[in-house]
Structures are given as structure tokens and as C-alpha cells.
Amino acid sequence: MAEWLYEAGIGEARAALVENDEIIEARIERDGEGPRIGAILAATLVDAGRGGKGALVALDWPGTPPATLTEVPPATSIGATLIVEVTRMALRERGRDKPARARLAEAGAAIADGPDLRARIAATGAPVVDLRPIDADRLEQAGWxxxxxxxxxxxxxxxxxxxxxxxxxxxxxxxxxxxxxxxxxxxxxxxxxxxxxxxxxxxxxxxxxxxxxxxxxxxxxxxxxxxxxxxxxxxxxxxxxxxxxxxxxxxxxxxxIEQVRFDPVATDAGLLLRHAERAVGAGVLQLTARPAVIEHIAGRPEWVDALQKRTGRPVTMIADAEVKGVGHAQ
Missing domain, CATH: 3.40.630 (Aminopeptidase)
Known part of the structure; x- marks a missing residue:
């Protein structure tokens, strides 16, 4: 019987639908990817577009670029506040990014986040196993x-x-x-x-x-x-x-594919933090990786704090330009 293996990692959550010891579906949800599908947000109209197309809204979500809006209510002026529902997340492509897409929310809809990865896999009806770093690494055993x-x-x-x-x-x-x-x-x-x-x-x-x-x-x-x-x-x-x-x-x-291929630094940072959570030993936990990966982690001190709390070890980081790929934690 297929079951989901779920891991609430630092910086990203991971899930794999595993059947007969083989991963048949794999998902990653990263911090900072922007509002999820189904999120209900306040937004400000910044461009009304033309002929009902090309409208843009600034979402009430820090650091998120303007999203496209599928329709604009008649006589809505620039700067007006709207309540919208995210219908497509922002997408990365080679050489360009696509903004998130939104539509007007139903009347009376309350501000809310969209379902996270854990909620989405639970909604499939397949059993979900929550993995912990101290447990056997079933995700890796399945071929992550x-x-x-x-x-x-x-x-x-x-x-x-x-x-x-x-x-x-x-x-x-x-x-x-x-x-x-x-x-x-x-x-x-x-x-x-x-x-x-x-x-x-x-x-x-x-x-x-x-x-x-x-x-x-x-x-x-x-x-x-x-x-x-x-x-x-x-x-x-x-x-x-x-x-x-x-x-x-x-x-x-x-x-x-888009997450891994178009953001290799975030990919390696997520893998390095995963290895660090499972590193065996006591005393200082040292993370060594190429500068871009170390800078990516160091720029998010809440990740370092979370790693120290989960492992009970102080964390140091070393940027080494000679290190290739993910790096190592020990």
C-alpha cells in the first residue's frame, strides 16, 4: 500500500509517496516561495490593465512581486484594496519568472493561508508517516x-x-x-x-x-x-x-524539476541542513559548503537557530570554494 513519508525540515518540507520501496511522487515546499494556492489575501490594485487583461495587484505578503489578477471589478481605481484568492503560485523558468495569479475572492472570505504540503498530502487519502531526524531515514532508503x-x-x-x-x-x-x-x-x-x-x-x-x-x-x-x-x-x-x-x-x-534545476543553491542548502539534522556526534556541529550555500543559510538566522535547537549543538559554518555540491555536516 502506498504511503506518504513527510519530513518537516528546516527551510523546506519534503514528502514522498512510496510504494513497494519506490518513490512514485515527490514534493518539496520551501520557505519563501510565496503564497500558496488557495491563500486569501488583501491586495492593492497597482495596474488595471486593458480590456480585462494585464491587471496587477500587490499582495499583502512581504517580498512577493505583484500578481496578475484575472478580473477587475468595474470602476475600481488604482490603489483600491481587494480581497483575492491565489490560484497559481509564482513560477520560475529559464531566464524569466512568472508572477503568481489571483482572482477575486468570494464575498465574505476570511484572510487565510492556502493548504500547506502536509495538508495537501493528507487530503489524498493515503496514510501519512511523519518522519523525525532521530528515526531511521526512510526517505533516503526510498531513494531521495x-x-x-x-x-x-x-x-x-x-x-x-x-x-x-x-x-x-x-x-x-x-x-x-x-x-x-x-x-x-x-x-x-x-x-x-x-x-x-x-x-x-x-x-x-x-x-x-x-x-x-x-x-x-x-x-x-x-x-x-x-x-x-x-x-x-x-x-x-x-x-x-x-x-x-x-x-x-x-x-x-x-x-x-523547476525547484531543483532553477535554484541549485536552495537545493543544496536544503540537503545540507537535512544532513546536519541527522549528523551523529556531540559538540560543535560544523557545516562546510561552497560560499553561495553558506551565505544562503547564514542569511536566514532562524534556520541556524532551528538547527541548534533540534540538534542541541552549537553550529558553525565554513565557506570553502573548493567544496562541490551539497557540502558536509559533522
Whole structure:
């Protein structure tokens, strides 16, 4: 039976849906990502847009850029206060960011945060296991670090081939690479691509480049495999004669791929803090990492305070330009 493993880490929360000792869905929720979906906030109209499009509101959420507003009440003036509901979180893309999106809240709606990661996974109905640093590291046993490495490299091997995954501003591109029988490669690639899309919560436009197939029957068989292994809701084209399939999924929060690939410093900081919470020993807990990672942690003293309280150890940090990747805690 599938169950969620949940970890309320320092700087980020993590969750993995695990079935048969394999991570089938993975989620990260970071501090500072802005208001969550479903948040009800006060906002100030800063740009009314034109023709009902392009309106912007400043959200009552410190450090958050203006959000787009889907509609503006007639005769609303610049500077007016509105109550809005966040319908899409801010998104990061290569070379640009997309602002959060909001709509007018229902009349009488109370100011409130949107559901956090713990609440969202509980709402799926699957059991949730809350992990503690002093317990066995079930998240790591299920392959958490290996998963992050695959996301970071954009390389997902499978028997007989591999996927190369690249997040572009237009879409997420998945290339199926390998040797041997093209149909067998396409079948294995379809299953793995569906797993990656589900596991990393990929939304928006997705393109899959399959090897050239022999005919319509084989293309239809690949279509059926995608339908079998990728949970609804989504829309797709069939595999065309050039081996391309396009999938469209709802995109309302950052995918794991976007979080890891577009913010490697935050990714390594989260992993380093995770290692530090589980470090064995007594006395001073020393965190060593490249300067950008140490600066990211040091700039948030509440994280350092939380680490000292959770471990019962004083924390020191060393920035070392020679250290690659996550760094180490000891």
C-alpha cells in the first residue's frame, strides 16, 4: 500500500509517496516561495490593465512581486484594496519568472493561508508517516538523494536506454535515448516518462520525443501506455509520424524539476541542513559548503537557530570554494 513519508525540515518540507520501496511522487515546499494556492489575501490594485487583461495587484505578503489578477471589478481605481484568492503560485523558468495569479475572492472570505504540503498530502487519502531526524531515514532508503541527482542531471536511466529531460520556457522536453529495437525502447521510455512527469509533478506543456516507430499500430500502442501509466487529468496528442507527443497538464505550482534545476543553491542548502539534522556526534556541529550555500543559510538566522535547537549543538559554518555540491555536516 502506498504511503506518504513527510519530513518537516528546516527551510523546506519534503514528502514522498512510496510504494513497494519506490518513490512514485515527490514534493518539496520551501520557505519563501510565496503564497500558496488557495491563500486569501488583501491586495492593492497597482495596474488595471486593458480590456480585462494585464491587471496587477500587490499582495499583502512581504517580498512577493505583484500578481496578475484575472478580473477587475468595474470602476475600481488604482490603489483600491481587494480581497483575492491565489490560484497559481509564482513560477520560475529559464531566464524569466512568472508572477503568481489571483482572482477575486468570494464575498465574505476570511484572510487565510492556502493548504500547506502536509495538508495537501493528507487530503489524498493515503496514510501519512511523519518522519523525525532521530528515526531511521526512510526517505533516503526510498531513494531521495538519488532522485534529486536524477532531477539535477536531467538524466533518468532505464533498462535499455535513458531519458534526457530539459525544462525550457516553452515546455518540458523529454528525449528517449537508447539502442536496439525502436518499439521496445519507446515502450520502456513511455513508462519512464510517465513516471518522471508524475513523480516530479510536472505541469504545463510537455513534449516527448520517441524513437521512430514502424507504423500506426505501434504509435497507438505507445499512446495507450502513456494513458495507462500517467494518472489523469491531462490532455495529449497521439504520437505523430515524427515520434513526437505533446501532453498538457495543469500547472499551478513549481514542479520538482523547476525547484531543483532553477535554484541549485536552495537545493543544496536544503540537503545540507537535512544532513546536519541527522549528523551523529556531540559538540560543535560544523557545516562546510561552497560560499553561495553558506551565505544562503547564514542569511536566514532562524534556520541556524532551528538547527541548534533540534540538534542541541552549537553550529558553525565554513565557506570553502573548493567544496562541490551539497557540502558536509559533522
Amino acid at each position: 538523494s538519488e532522485l534529486i541527482d536524477h532531477v539535477r542531471a536531467g538524466h533518468w536511466p532505464f533498462t535499455g536506454g535513458a531519458l534526457w529531460v530539459d525544462a525550457t520556457p516553452a515546455m518540458l522536453l523529454i528525449d528517449i535515448d537508447g539502442e536496439g529495437n525502436a518499439f521496445a525502447l519507446a515502450q520502456a521510455g513511455a513508462k519512464t516518462a510517465a513516471h518522471v512527469i508524475r513523480c516530479c509533478d510536472v505541469g504545463g506543456s510537455i513534449g516527448i520525443d520517441f524513437p521512430s516507430l514502424g507504423g500506426r499500430a505501434e504509435r497507438l500502442a505507445i499512446d495507450a501506455l502513456v494513458d495507462q501509466y500517467l494518472p489523469q487529468p491531462f490532455e495529449r496528442t497521439g504520437v505523430n509520424g515524427f515520434g513526437l507527443m505533446q501532453i498538457i497538464r495543469r500547472r499551478d505550482r513549481p514542479s520538482l
